[in-house]
Amino acid sequence: MSTQRISVPAAATGAPKQSGHRDWILRYSTLGVLILMFIGFSIFVDRFLTPFNLANIFQQIAILTIVGAGLTFGFAAKEIDLSVGYTVGLAGILVPFLLIQGWPLAGAILVGLVAGLAVGLINGLLVTKVGIPSLIATLAMGSVLFGVNFLVTGGRAIYGGLPQSFLDLGQGRILEIPNLAFFMLGFALIAWFVMERTVFGRYLYAVGGNQKAAELSGVRISFYRVASLTIVSLFAAIAGVLLAARLGSGQPNVGERYLLDGLATVFIGMTMFRPGTATIAGTFCGALFIGVINNGLNLVGMDTYVQNIIKGLIIIVAVAIVSRSTKLHLL
């Protein structure tokens, strides 16, 4: 009773002015590290600061950014999607599969995206109607999708005979800028707009900020939780389509790494701008962060396994920073 109700209004009142400075440092330190890293690679790695390589970085992070933007919708409502990598894989298989069957491009892509929507909808309903925490519901869904992906493909890549119009989506360039970079910017902008400039985004953040308060304020929390998870999967499906176009094939196992990398972009993003809150701007910087590290280390000739180690450490550090200002409750 009385012991757990200790509020600290007295201590909190004096705080804001004092911590303003520290807040500012917290908010922009990750961005500072990113810039330092960029400068460091530019100086010490020959082929880093070239137009070709910079375009390359964008091409490399485009798909990751789209996955991360989707996950950001989930995190805004305090829902996590661990099936996201396999959803990337699912859409990335379905579309080439249908194209090879002779489906028109638009029709095949539409089916891929609808598949993503369906996965998200099921995730959302498992969370709200059945009451399974999203961490577990999507973990299980991931296993289901993993199996589906391998069943559909028999474990082999689907390739050959894909129309050029499809391959262009992921491989083409306009004015030397990869198409993927345009897709990335386009979807990131749409995501940013929805999160920051619409009533829908406001409600999403309200549900994630304090579900009880949102409910008592009249927000239909179930709807927004389902919607957030559906958007995560939709973005993953978009990423999957683009990934297949870039690779020129549908492969059952290429989506997996987007789970960890996608989460990393969100966690890194949560250290910036509005610490503790997932934002599209933060996630975009998080993707840049990972893109610059991966690219720089590649150019230096660092083993990819070392990159994995570094990525893991970055997630730990980012989450440690985030946890200092906020409690992460995802279960």
Place this chain on the structure above:
Amino acid sequence: MAVTLSDIIMDFPGTRALDGVDATFRLDEVHGLIGENGAGKSTLVNILGGSLKPTRGRLALEGATVVLESPRHALRLGIAHVSQEGSLVPALTGAENILLGEEPRRFGGILRRRALAETARALVDRWFPGLDLVLDRPVVDLPMADRKVIEIVRALRGKARLVILDEPTATLEAPEKKRLWDIVRSLPQQGVGVVLISHFLSEIQELSDRITVLRDGRRVATLNAKEVSSSLLANLMLRREDATDTGSPPIETVPIELGAPILSARDWRTPNTEVPSFELRAGEIVGLIGLTGAGHFDFARSLYTRDHVITGELRLHGIPASGTGVRAMQRAGMAFVPDQRMVNALAADGSLVENLTMVHPGFAARLGILRGFTERTEAHRVIAFMNIKASSLSQPIKTLSGGNKQKVSIGKWLYGADDRYTILIFVEPTEGVDIGAKAEIHAHMRRLASRGAAILIASSDLGEISEVCHRALPFVHGRARAAIEARDFSESLFISSISGDAA
């Protein structure tokens, strides 16, 4: 033969939960411990039970000073704490629960099942001869009272001297309570002292030999239970008005001309409350008062959330309320400002503007797209109207002071339009709010009422009720009593009406 606490001080970040408490718990008595929420009862028994270490002060067991390291340590010394929530493992049997951690075993690890059952049964028979208690079934299948008894037996398994019972009957039905009472009474005769916490004053009076009253972290009195009335106890428990508030005459005690009933509830029943009939009129501010657990908060809350309403007919503006969700209530013009704002009303990491727009973000939107200028303008209007002190719209809400947070939790209902809501329900509207902000919030309530809103306040702060309300409705044991009009407001009448003496 006693456990003695002397000059106990307990500090938590930002608050002093106990401020120099002395108390002696004899081993041949039931010692009642009462006080409102936040008075320090739980802190005190947690110290006594070894879960908390006091910042300062001495605990003596039969004259010898001891420092309790942990609940385990306390138990070894004979002090057992039976907590309110219950600490049984649901899937284990009564016998297994009683001997949890001290099971008879062979070769260090193999359970001796029969010895376990026999030892547990022997314990029950020793303390409560003739008691009919099922020990060989999982405790989830047992009635609540039996589970409590099993917890008590477990507390007695070692060198029992003092047993702390925290709200032991909170979850029990009336006949079950009776059964537990007999068990509690039998302990002091066998040399085991009982410290009893309960919100039911009648229960405390019935069972205790002596009663200690805590208020705001201090011991106010220790009394002989047979010689006190419930109104005296209630009087001792209740917080005094802040010194600065006394002397200022109640404002607008004469009700303004009251309009038609905006809200009327009939036969309203929830698990904790029963209100045959209740009306709230335009321009009226009505207060609900009662001791902790009397049901006045539940009643106020249930009008809006409609949770756990068993029966009840609600008319808003004369029309039977349609729908049962909070959105339906909102559409009918009802707003709700809950207690514990950081739990129920605000998103701590969210910004000021996000919190202010939580109810009606759509006000500043066209086709779902927010128009920044409109939103900022309206947010600034509410901020000015409520006199919220903040550096910017993007300031995280958690960095505001308690008073400003509370103003935001009220202000979010005024965002978009001041008069959208004609029925405003407040629970503990000024909890943890400084005196200045409190006065402002009261002024807002009067302002809203004078414009025709009907306001309902459930508060444990009697000073607040007498300051702003036109009418007060006392609750006792979940039932609403006869209303008290503003002209009759007095502290003594409030206290006697909520303590149940006038029954």
